[in-house]
Amino acid sequence: MRRPGRRPRAAHPDRRVSVAAVDLDVAALHPAVDDPALNSMNFLNEVAQQYPDAVSFAAGRPYEEFFSVDAVHRHLETFRRHLADDLGQSPDQIRRTLLQYGRTKGIVHHLIARHLVVDERLTVDPESIVVTVGCQEAMFLVLRALRAGPRDVLLAVTPTYVGLTGAARLVDLPVWPVTDGPAGIDLTDLRDQLRRARAEGLRPRACYLMPDFANPSGVSMDLDRRRRLLDLAAEEELLLIEDNPYGLFPAGDADRLPTLKALDTRRRVIYLGSFAKTVLPGARVGYVVADQRVAGSDGGVGPLADQLAKIKSMVTVNTSPIAQAVIGGALLAHDCSLVAANRRERAAYARNLRHLVDGLARRFPAGGPVRWNVPAGGFFVVVTVPFGVDDALLHRSAREHGVLWTPMAHFYADGAPVPALRLSVSAVTPAQIDLGLDRLAALLTAELAARAAPA
Amino acid sequence: MRRPGRRPRAAHPDRRVSVAAVDLDVAALHPAVDDPALNSMNFLNEVAQQYPDAVSFAAGRPYEEFFSVDAVHRHLETFRRHLADDLGQSPDQIRRTLLQYGRTKGIVHHLIARHLVVDERLTVDPESIVVTVGCQEAMFLVLRALRAGPRDVLLAVTPTYVGLTGAARLVDLPVWPVTDGPAGIDLTDLRDQLRRARAEGLRPRACYLMPDFANPSGVSMDLDRRRRLLDLAAEEELLLIEDNPYGLFPAGDADRLPTLKALDTRRRVIYLGSFAKTVLPGARVGYVVADQRVAGSDGGVGPLADQLAKIKSMVTVNTSPIAQAVIGGALLAHDCSLVAANRRERAAYARNLRHLVDGLARRFPAGGPVRWNVPAGGFFVVVTVPFGVDDALLHRSAREHGVLWTPMAHFYADGAPVPALRLSVSAVTPAQIDLGLDRLAALLTAELAARAAPA
Numbered sequence: 001m002r003r004p005g006r007r008p009r010a011a012h013p014d015r016r017v018s019v020a021a022v023d024l025d026v027a028a029l030h031p032a033v034d035d036p037a038l039n040s041m042n043f044l045n046e047v048a049q050q051y052p053d054a055v056s057f058a059a060g061r062p063y064e065e066f067f068s069v070d071a072v073h074r075h076l077e078t079f080r081r082h083l084a085d086d087l088g089q090s091p092d093q094i095r096r097t098l099l100q101y102g103r104t105k106g107i108v109h110h111l112i113a114r115h116l117v118v119d120e121r122l123t124v125d126p127e128s129i130v131v132t133v134g135c136q137e138a139m140f141l142v143l144r145a146l147r148a149g150p151r152d153v154l155l156a157v158t159p160t161y162v163g164l165t166g167a168a169r170l171v172d173l174p175v176w177p178v179t180d181g182p183a184g185i186d187l188t189d190l191r192d193q194l195r196r197a198r199a200e201g202l203r204p205r206a207c208y209l210m211p212d213f214a215n216p217s218g219v220s221m222d223l224d225r226r227r228r229l230l231d232l233a234a235e236e237e238l239l240l241i242e243d244n245p246y247g248l249f250p251a252g253d254a255d256r257l258p259t260l261k262a263l264d265t266r267r268r269v270i271y272l273g274s275f276a277k278t279v280l281p282g283a284r285v286g287y288v289v290a291d292q293r294v295a296g297s298d299g300g301v302g303p304l305a306d307q308l309a310k311i312k313s314m315v316t317v318n319t320s321p322i323a324q325a326v327i328g329g330a331l332l333a334h335d336c337s338l339v340a341a342n343r344r345e346r347a348a349y350a351r352n353l354r355h356l357v358d359g360l361a362r363r364f365p366a367g368g369p370v371r372w373n374v375p376a377g378g379f380f381v382v383v384t385v386p387f388g389v390d391d392a393l394l395h396r397s398a399r400e401h402g403v404l405w406t407p408m409a410h411f412y413a414d415g416a417p418v419p420a421l422r423l424s425v426s427a428v429t430p431a432q433i434d435l436g437l438d439r440l441a442a443l444l445t446a447e448l449a450a451r452a453a454p455a
Numbered sequence: 456m457r458r459p460g461r462r463p464r465a466a467h468p469d470r471r472v473s474v475a476a477v478d479l480d481v482a483a484l485h486p487a488v489d490d491p492a493l494n495s496m497n498f499l500n501e502v503a504q505q506y507p508d509a510v511s512f513a514a515g516r517p518y519e520e521f522f523s524v525d526a527v528h529r530h531l532e533t534f535r536r537h538l539a540d541d542l543g544q545s546p547d548q549i550r551r552t553l554l555q556y557g558r559t560k561g562i563v564h565h566l567i568a569r570h571l572v573v574d575e576r577l578t579v580d581p582e583s584i585v586v587t588v589g590c591q592e593a594m595f596l597v598l599r600a601l602r603a604g605p606r607d608v609l610l611a612v613t614p615t616y617v618g619l620t621g622a623a624r625l626v627d628l629p630v631w632p633v634t635d636g637p638a639g640i641d642l643t644d645l646r647d648q649l650r651r652a653r654a655e656g657l658r659p660r661a662c663y664l665m666p667d668f669a670n671p672s673g674v675s676m677d678l679d680r681r682r683r684l685l686d687l688a689a690e691e692e693l694l695l696i697e698d699n700p701y702g703l704f705p706a707g708d709a710d711r712l713p714t715l716k717a718l719d720t721r722r723r724v725i726y727l728g729s730f731a732k733t734v735l736p737g738a739r740v741g742y743v744v745a746d747q748r749v750a751g752s753d754g755g756v757g758p759l760a761d762q763l764a765k766i767k768s769m770v771t772v773n774t775s776p777i778a779q780a781v782i783g784g785a786l787l788a789h790d791c792s793l794v795a796a797n798r799r800e801r802a803a804y805a806r807n808l809r810h811l812v813d814g815l816a817r818r819f820p821a822g823g824p825v826r827w828n829v830p831a832g833g834f835f836v837v838v839t840v841p842f843g844v845d846d847a848l849l850h851r852s853a854r855e856h857g858v859l860w861t862p863m864a865h866f867y868a869d870g871a872p873v874p875a876l877r878l879s880v881s882a883v884t885p886a887q888i889d890l891g892l893d894r895l896a897a898l899l900t901a902e903l904a905a906r907a908a909p910a
Binding site: 021022023024025026027028029030031032033034037038039041042061062064067068069072073076080094095096098099100101102133134136137140144145146147148163166167169170171267276280281282283284285292293294295296297301304307310311313314315316317318319320321322323326 | 476477478479480481482483484485486487488489492493494496497516517519522523524527528531535549550551553554555556557588589591592595599600601602603618621622624625626722731735736737738739740747748749750751752756759762765766768769770771772773774775776777778781
C-alpha cells in the first residue's frame, strides 16, 4: 500500500535501478518514443538546463520583455465583454461559454477569420477553422487525418521543423524530403520526388513547408515561386500544408508577401496558424484553416475542418475556452490586427536580426570559411562552416565557451552531422548577441585552427 | 485570389454541392473519422442542439450553477502568489512560468501529488505525473505509447466510455471487450479474454476500466474485487488503466473505497485523473500518473511518464500554463483537497441521484418491465427496457416527448441496439428531473403499449 509518510518508490536517488525493477522496455512502446525527432527537443532542453548561464542562440521562444500576467486578466475581461456586448450572451451563457465543455472547433474562430482578413487579406469561412492546442495540435490533426494507410507519405521541405517530423512519426507517416534552396522549395525536385514516390507505389498526401522566414533555414519564397508552387499543386493534385508562425516578423520595410493560402483559388492549401509568437506561447492556442471539401460516406459534403474536429474530439475534446478567451481578448484589443499588436516585437526582432548579421560580418571575414544567410525576417540565421557540426561540438561550445545554438543536423531525418548551425535571435538582447558572437567566434576559430593543424 | 469583399467560397448556403466541387473523399482519410465511436458524440450533440428545450438526461457535463468567471481570475492570482511566496519565483520567473513555453510534464504536478495524498491517500512521485489537456489527452498518450504494433489490443470493460474507444481508433488499437457485471468487471471473463487474445497471437497491452461510478454503467467495484483484479494483473503481467473522473462524488455517507492505484504495490496501474468535474471543464486540464519503470535503449530507467511526455511534446507541446494555473489556484484555495472544494457539488449530485431513482420508483412499478440500477454515486443510471433502444427512439423521444438521454448502444463496439438507456443527473435540477421523468414515462409507456398491441 502506498500511503503518505512512506517514501515514494520512484523518488529513488539512482534512476538506474536493477533490471528486476523494470516494468517495460522501450522497445515495447510505439517506436516514436525512441525516435531522434522526439528526442531532439529533449536533448536540446537538457543542454540548455545544464548551462543556464550560457548565451542562448538556441531558444526559439519569443521575446518575453513585453509579456504581462496582468494582460491575461485584461484579455479575459475584454473577451467577456465581447460575448456580452457583441454577441449578446447573458451572464449564464458567458459562464457556459468560458467554463463548460464547448464547441469542438473553438469559440474564437470568427476573430481569427477577421484577423486573416485584416492582416493577410485572406477571406475564409469561419466554419473552416479549427482552433487547436497550439499549432502543434493543428499539425498533428492534419497528419492523423491524411495518414489513411501504409502507402501514404508526406513530402516536406528539408531541413524541416522538428515538430512536423515528430508528429509524422506519431502517426506512422514517413517524411519524404524535398530539397530546399536559398529561395525556398526546389520545384523541380518537388515534382521529381512526387513522381518517384508515386512510381514506388506510394501516395504523397501533402507537402509541408514554411514559405515565410522558415524554421530552421530563415529562407522565404518569392511571389513567383509561390504562384508556380500552387500551379504545380493543382496539376499534381497535391495538398500543401503551409505553416506560418513567423510571417508577421519581416525585418525590413518591404511589403509582406501574400501567404500561399491568400493566393490559393483551388483549395490546395491547408493553412496552419500560431499565436505563440504573436500573442503568448502560454495560451497554447493555434489553428488550422481546412476548407477542402470532403465527401462523406453519407453523401454530404463539408469542410475538412469538420473531419479534423472529429479527430480533435478524441485527442483534446476542445481547446480550453479560457485560453481561447485570452487570445480572443488580445485580438479584440487591436481590432484583430496582430500587425498592430506586434509593432514593438517586430522592431525588436528586426533589430536583433540586423545586429546578429552585422556582428557576424564584423567577426568573420568575407570570403572566409564561415558563411551565413541573411534572412528577410523571422527568428533564424544559418551559419555554414567547413566541418560537420554535431552534438559533441554543441556540448563543447556550452562548456568551454558559454554559448548555445542548434546543430542543423537536428532538422534532417538521418541526424548525420551537417556543416551548419542555426542561430536564433528571438530570446536575446543586443548585448547578449555581442557576447554570444564573441564566444561563437572563439569556438569556431579554435575549431578551424584545430582542423588546420597537422594531425 | 481570396480577398475581402469577395464572398468566401465555403460560405455557400448549400453544403451539398456537386461532386465536381469535392476535393477529398472521406475514404481517403484515416478510417477513424468515419467510425461510429467518433461520430457518436457528434450525433448526440446534434440531437441536443436540435431540441434545445428538451430536458436533458443526456449531457454528462458538470453542474454549472457554482461556476464563476471571477473565480478564474482569483485562482490565477492564487497560483501567482504560490509561485512567488512558496516557490520563491521572481516576477520575471513568474511571467516566464505562466506565459512562455514550459515544462512538458506540467507545472502543477506537485499540487496534484498533494491532492492525491490528501483525498486518495495515494503517494506518487510528482515526476511520474504528466499534466494533460484534459483526461482525454492522457488517455490518448497512454494508448499511443502502448500501441507499438499490429498485434497489440486493448482490453476494456464493456459498455465503455466512448472517448476511450475513439482514442483507441485513432491509434489503430483494437478494443477487445470484457464483460461487466453489477459489481464491476467480470474477473473470470477478463482472464478468459486475455488468454483467448494471446492464443490468437495478440498482445493485450492493458485493460481499461472505471472502478468508481463508471460511465456509462454507474457501477462500482467492491474492495475485494479490486484486490483480486490487482492480483490477476500481477499474475498475468497486465497493465490496468484506471480512469477516475467521478470518484469524488459518492451519493451516500459511506467511506469512499481506495482507488486501484492506492492499492497498487506492483506498479500495474496507470491512473487517469480529470479536473473537469471537480473544478472546471473549461480549463481542459487532466493528468496521468505513470510510474511504471521503462528501460530505455540507452540502458537508463525512468518512469513511463517521461515516455508519455515525449509523445505529448509532439501532440500539444505542453498544457497551457494559464489553464494549469487556474487549476493550481483552485487546488491551493482548499489545501489541495477537492473533497473540501466539492462539498456543494457532491451534495447536489447525491440529491439528484436520489431524486432520479426515487422518481423512477414512483413512475414504474417494481417487478415491471422497466428496471434500473441504483449506483452508489456519480452521474449515471442505466434504465433497462424490454426492447432495443436505437437512435430513432431517441429522436422520437426528443421530438414527441421533449426528453433526451443516451442509447446504451453508443457504448458498445458494434453499435447494435441494446435494451437500455443511460440517464445522467449532472446537468439537471430536481424540478427538471421530475419533468423529464414524466416525459420519459410517457415515452416508455407508449412504446410498451405499441409493442403489446397486436400487430
